[in-house]
Structures are given as C-alpha cells and as structure tokens.
Amino acid sequence: MMEHAQLIERIRAFLETYQADLSYCHGADHVRRVAKLGVKVGTQEGADCQIVETAALLHDIGNVPLGWSKLALGRDENDFLDFLALYVLPSTDHGELGALIAERFLERLGYSNEERQHVKRIISEHTKGTE
Ligand SMILES: [Fe+2]
Numbered sequence: 117m118m119e120h121a122q123l124i125e126r127i128r129a130f131l132e133t134y135q136a137d138l139s140y141c142h143g144a145d146h147v148r149r150v151a152k153l154g155v156k157v158g159t160q161e162g163a164d165c166q167i168v169e170t171a172a173l174l175h176d177i178g179n180v181p182l183g184w185s186k187l188a189l190g191r192d193e194n195d196f197l198d199f200l201a202l203y204v205l206p207s208t209d210h211g212e213l214g215a216l217i218a219e220r221f222l223e224r225l226g227y228s229n230e231e232r233q234h235v236k237r238i239i240s241e242h243t244k245g246t247e
C-alpha cells in the first residue's frame with residue numbers, strides 16, 4: 117500500500133484528469149474546499165484523516181453529466197470507465213453512484229476492504245442527510 121500522501125496525490129491527479137474537460141455541478145474548487153474542511157474537522161475529532169480526505173475528494177465523483185463515459189472513452193482507466201458507463205445512465209443518486217465508483221478506484225490503489233467500505237459509506241450517505 118502506498119503512503120497516505122502518495123494515495124491522495126493519485127486521487128487528486130485522477131480527479132484533475134477527469135474534471136479538466138467536464139463541467140461538474142460541483143467542480144474542482146468545491147471538492148478542494150470540502151477536502152480541506154474535512155481534514156480540519158477530522159483532525160479535531162480524531163478521525164482517520166486518510167479516510168476523511170479520500171472520501172471528501174471523491175464524494176462527488178458520481179455527480180457526472182450524462183455522456184461523461186462517452187467523452188472519456190479511450191483514456192487510460194478503461195476498466196473504470198467500462199464500469200462507469202454501466203452505472204452512469206441508470207443512476208439517480210450521485211452518492212450511491214459515487215460510492216460504487218470510489219470502491220472500484222480505491223481497490224486499484226490498494227485500499228483495504230475495510231477502508232473502502234468506510235469511504236463508500238461516507239460517500240453514499242452524503243446525499244441522504246442521515247447521521
Ligand atoms: Fe454531492
């Protein structure tokens with residue numbers, strides 16, 4: 117498993133690649149603000165900041181416009197994009213969709229099952245107003 121800083125760097129690079137030519141409802145600035153605030157609050161609360169930062173960076177990954185999978189075809193992350201294409205159209209909840217996308221991506225980065233489930237839960241619940 118890579119170090120925390122390396123993992124976060126990979127996630128940021130991934131987001132930059134996919135956000136660069138796409139117009140998110142919630143864009144890169146929003147994601148950066150949420151991650152910064154999340155780490156600040158997480159530190160105060162004694163949370164696992166790697167989980168918090170990961171979930172914050174990826175929390176809106178499911179908030180993609182229709183057609184993203186088409187635009188992104190041909191990029192390096194082919195497995196991921198196949199997966200995305202399967203779920204983008206039928207999804208109505210970007211928290212649920214984002215959790216599925218994040219799980220796939222984080223598995224490839226070497227996050228443990230427990231870590232992935234934790235991140236997934238945070239992402240899927242951010243659209244539900246529970247807890
Ligand atoms: Fe969101």
Ligand SMILES: [Fe+2]
Binds near residue numbers: 150176
């Ligand atoms: Fe958001």
